[in-house]
Amino acid sequence: MISRIDLRGDALPEGADLRGLLPRAEFDVEAALEKVRPICEDVHHRGTAALIDYAEKFDGVKLERVRVPAQALSDALAELDPVVRAALEESIRRARLVHREQRRTTHTTQVVPGGTVTEKWVPVDRVGLYAPGGRSVYPSSVIMNVVPAQEAGVPSIALASPPQAAFAGLPHPTILAACALLGIDEVYAAGGAQAVAMFAYGTSGPDGCAPANMVTGPGNIWVAAAKRYFTGRIGIDTEAGPTEIAVLADDTADPVHIAADLISQAEHDPLAAAVLVTDSVALADAVEKELAPQVAASKHRADRIGPALAGRQSAIVLVDGLDEGLRVVNAYGAEHLEIQTADAAAVADRVRNAGAIFVGPWSPVSLGDYCAGSNHVLPTGGCACHSSGLSVQSFLRGIHIVDYTRDALADVAHHVVTLAEAEDLPAHGAAVKARFDGWKVPQR
Numbered sequence: 001m002i003s004r005i006d007l008r009g010d011a012l013p014e015g016a017d018l019r020g021l022l023p024r025a026e027f028d029v030e031a032a033l034e035k036v037r038p039i040c041e042d043v044h045h046r047g048t049a050a051l052i053d054y055a056e057k058f059d060g061v062k063l064e065r066v067r068v069p070a071q072a073l074s075d076a077l078a079e080l081d082p083v084v085r086a087a088l089e090e091s092i093r094r095a096r097l098v099h100r101e102q103r104r105t106t107h108t109t110q111v112v113p114g115g116t117v118t119e120k121w122v123p124v125d126r127v128g129l130y131a132p133g134g135r136s137v138y139p140s141s142v143i144m145n146v147v148p149a150q151e152a153g154v155p156s157i158a159l160a161s162p163p164q165a166a167f168a169g170l171p172h173p174t175i176l177a178a179c180a181l182l183g184i185d186e187v188y189a190a191g192g193a194q195a196v197a198m199f200a201y202g203t204s205g206p207d208g209c210a211p212a213n214m215v216t217g218p219g220n221i222w223v224a225a226a227k228r229y230f231t232g233r234i235g236i237d238t239e240a241g242p243t244e245i246a247v248l249a250d251d252t253a254d255p256v257h258i259a260a261d262l263i264s265q266a267e268h269d270p271l272a273a274a275v276l277v278t279d280s281v282a283l284a285d286a287v288e289k290e291l292a293p294q295v296a297a298s299k300h301r302a303d304r305i306g307p308a309l310a311g312r313q314s315a316i317v318l319v320d321g322l323d324e325g326l327r328v329v330n331a332y333g334a335e336h337l338e339i340q341t342a343d344a345a346a347v348a349d350r351v352r353n354a355g356a357i358f359v360g361p362w363s364p365v366s367l368g369d370y371c372a373g374s375n376h377v378l379p380t381g382g383c384a385c386h387s388s389g390l391s392v393q394s395f396l397r398g399i400h401i402v403d404y405t406r407d408a409l410a411d412v413a414h415h416v417v418t419l420a421e422a423e424d425l426p427a428h429g430a431a432v433k434a435r436f437d438g439w440k441v442p443q444r
Contacts, residue, residue, distance in 0.1 A: 001288070001291050001292060001295070001306070001309050001310055002262075002274070002288060002291060002309045002310065002314055002315060002316055003023075003310075003312075003314070003315045003316070004284070004315060004316045004317075004318060005021065005022070005023070005315045005316070005317045005318070006318045007021065007317060007318060007319050007320075007324070007328065008318050008319060008320050009320070012319075012324055012327055012328070015331075018327065018328070018331040019331050019332070019382065022275075022315075022317065022328065022331060022332050023273060023275060023312055023313050023314055023315040023317075024273070024312075024313055024381070024382070025241065025242045025271045025272075025273055025311065025312070025313035025381075026271075026312070026313075027221060027224075027241040027242060027271070027381060028221075029221060029224050029225050029228055029239055029241075030228075032221045032222060032224070032225035033225045033228055033229055035222075035225070036193035036222055036225045036226050036229060037229060039054065039192075039193045039194055039197065039226075040193055040194075040196070040197040040200070040201075040226060040229055040230070041197075042054075043194050043197035043198055043201060043203075044197065044201045047201075047203035047204055047205070047208070048066055048203045048204075048205055048207070048208065050194065051063075051066045051188075051190050051194055051198060051203070052064075052066065054192070054194045055163050055169065055189065055190070055191075058191065058192060058194075059162055059163045059164070059165065059191060060165045061163045061164070061165045061168075061169040061189075062169070063163060063169045063189060064169075065207050066188050066189055066190055066198075066203075066207060066209075067186070067187070067188055067189075067207035067209070068170060068171065068176065068187040068188065068189055070185060072170055072176060073176050073177075073179055073180045073185060073187065074180060076173040076174070076176035076177040076180060077176075077177045077180035077181065079173065079177075080173070080174065080177040084174065084177075085177070085181070087370070087371075088139060088143070088177070088178055088181055089181065090371060091140065091143050091370055091371050092143055092147065092181060092182065094371055094372065094373035095143055095144065095147040095148075095373055095375070096147055096151065097373055098373035098374060098375075099147050099148045099151040099375070099391065099392050100151050102148070102151070102391050102392035102393060103151060103152070103392055104121040104392070104393070104396055104398075105121070106118060106119065106120040106121065107119050112408050112411060112412070113407075113408065114404060114405035114407050114408035115403070115404040115405070115408035115409075115412075116402075116403050116404075117400055117401070117402055117403075118400070118401040118403070119398050119399070119400055119401075120398075120399050120401060121396045121397070121398055121399075122396065122397050122399055123149075123152045123153040123154045123155070123395050123396055123397075124154055124213040124214050124235065124395055124396075124397065125154075125155060125156060125213055126154070126155070126156035126157075126158070126210060126211070126212045126213050126214075127149050127154050127156070127157055127158070127212055127213065127214045127215070127216065127395060128158050128159070128160065128195075128196075128198075128199030128209075128212035128214070128215045128216075129142075129145040129146060129149065129157065129158070129159045129160070129215075129216055129217050130145075130159070130160055130161070130195060130196070130215065130216070130217030130218070130219050130223060131145070131159060131160070131161040131171070131175055131217060132161070132162075132191075132217075132218055132219050132220070132223075133161045133162035133164060133171055133172055133175065133191060136268070137172040137174055137175060138175070138218075139172075139174045139175055139177070139178035140369060140370050140376065141217060141218060141376070141377065142159065142161075142175060142178040142179060142182065142184075143178060143182070144375050144376050144377045144390060145159070145216055145217045145377060145390065146159070146179075146182045146184055147182070148375065148390055148391050148392045148394060148395060149216075149395050150182070150183075151392050152392045152393075152394075152395035152396050154395050156186075156210070157184055157186070158184075158186040158187070158188065158199070158209060158210075158212065159179055159184055159186070159187050159188070160187070160188040160189075160190045160191070160195040160198065160199070161175045161187070161188075161189070161190075161191065162189070162190070162191025162192065162195075163189035163190070163191065169189055170189055171187065171189055186209075188209060192219070192220070192222045192223060192226070193222045193223065193225060193226035193229075195223075196215055196223060196226035196227060196229075196230060197226060197230075199211070199212040199215045199234065200212070200215070200226075200230040200233055200234050212234060213234060213235060214234055214235035214236065214237075214395070215227060215230070215234055215235075215236055215237075216236065216237035216377065216390060216394065217237070217377065218240040218377055219240060221241075223240075224239040224240055224241065225239075227239050237377060237390050237394055238377075238379050238380070238383060238387055239381075240377075240379075240380055241271075241380040241381040242268075242269050242271035242272050242273060242313070242380065243265050243268045243269065243272045243273070243335060243336075243380065244265065244272070244273040244274075244275070244313075244334050244335040244336060244380055244381075245261060245262060245264070245265035245272075245273070245274055245275070245334065245335070245336045245337075245338065245365055246273075246275040246276075246277060246329055246332055246334035246336070246337050246338070246354075247261060247262065247275070247276045247277065247278075247337075247338040247340060248277045248278070248322075248325050248326070248328075248329050248337065248338070248339050248340070248341060248347070249276060249277070249278045249280070249283060249338075249340040249341060250278065250279060250280055250283070250322065250340075250341040250342060251279075251280040251282060251283055252340075252341060252342045253278075253280075253283055253340035253341065253361070254340075254361060255283060255286035255287040255289075255290045256290055257340070257361055257364070258276060258283075258287050258290075258338075258340065259287050259290035259291045259294050260294060260364075261338060261364050261365060261366075262274035262276065262287075262291070262309070262314075263291070263294055263295060263298060263305055263309075264364070264365060264366050265308075265336065265365060266304065266305045266308035266309050266314070267298065267301040267304050267305050267308075268304065268308075269304055269308065270303070270304050270307035270308050270311065271308065271311065271313060272304070272308040272313070272314075273308070273311075273313035273314055274308060274309055274314040275314060275315055275316075275317060275332065275334070276315075276316045276317065277317045277319060277325045277328050277329055277332075278316070278317070278318065278319070278325065279318070279319050279320060279321050279322060279324070279325060281318065284316045284318060287316065288316065291309065295309070322341065322347065326347070326350055326351065329351060329353075329354070330351060330352050330353045331353075332353075332382065333353035333354065333355075333379075333382040333383065333384035333385045334354050334355065334384065335354075335355040335356075335378045335379060335380045335384065336354075336355060336356055336358065336365040336368065336378065337351060337354035337355075337356070337357050337358065338357075338358045338363070338364070338365060339351070339357060339358070339359050339360070340360065340361055344359045344360040345359050345360070352385075353382075353384045353385040354384050355378030355379050355380070355384045355388075355389050356368055356374055356375075356376070356378055356389060374389075375389045375390045375391060376389075377389055377390035378390075406435075409432070409435065410436065413432045413433075413435075413436065416428070416429065416432050417429035417432055417433065420432075
């Protein structure tokens, strides 16, 4: 059901050589890019008409309008199961607690008397958020995108989610209810690359969508390819690939927990990655033995779980010890990394590359997906070695404000002129000289 990679015995290679030994899903965004290009340009030229045509082609629904009516949002909230509403409200509450602490404040540094540099943080003007709606429904992704944008102070927020044939061409009602709970009233029934194009270019008409400065949110390969296509025109969070879980465990871990956690991510998609890194053969055997009955009990997701666990992207990786295990998980850079070892907090402190780290047996990835307060929009495909998950910071821009007096500029002017001339940019130096009559480079 799941393969093994044995890295014991020999010294582990470094860098890319080690990464090359580890399992990873095939996710060719570049190939998908050529297929989404004409879709994006069609939306550019035909706007809402193109969105309606693609809804019929890809989603099997004939739309009359793309923007979701306000009444549909309020109806979805009114009809929401009270138990689900309570869970969503608690998820929102906890996410706000965490993301509110991420707010940045303006700070001024006095470099010299009369010379200051102030860094102020300004939210982007408008964002387009994407909530997937293919194999499953993800109201949690609505929360994870909207809350940090709101806490950052973004003044204009729109959200898109694919139209559903089962709901008269509207996005899933739980998606709509989550939007209503969060106060998001600009929602579009649009999915895939065409939704990203709608945000990038904007559409006209009474229900048109104004262009956004940034697009965030997880999606399939077509969403990722569209994000790449528009990079430079709009800001993006990441080109999200298939979801991943890695578990670093020793012989203190419970194989029932680990098997359940691997399966929990495998149920997302046949390309989902589930990786266990351990120095315990006994644990590896026990986890593998435990997978079979747990997968069998998940009959309604067997079409995803089985292929995900058996795919090249999933494996049990055997290592000589904890130090080697840490090298492996740091090389892998998982979207979600669980630490299930003795003294798990200390081990977690040694991890450098992960989207989010879950410490000990009582912090499963599922908690982070919904109610930990953390964000679950995280880097995949090893991008955790250079990128972060979605946060308030994602929606802010730092702007430096330089304010020098005449005397403060005079004090450093000779250095500016010297460096300008060293770079063969004499006009840079002349811009400083012009401010002082009878300029002469001071002797210091």
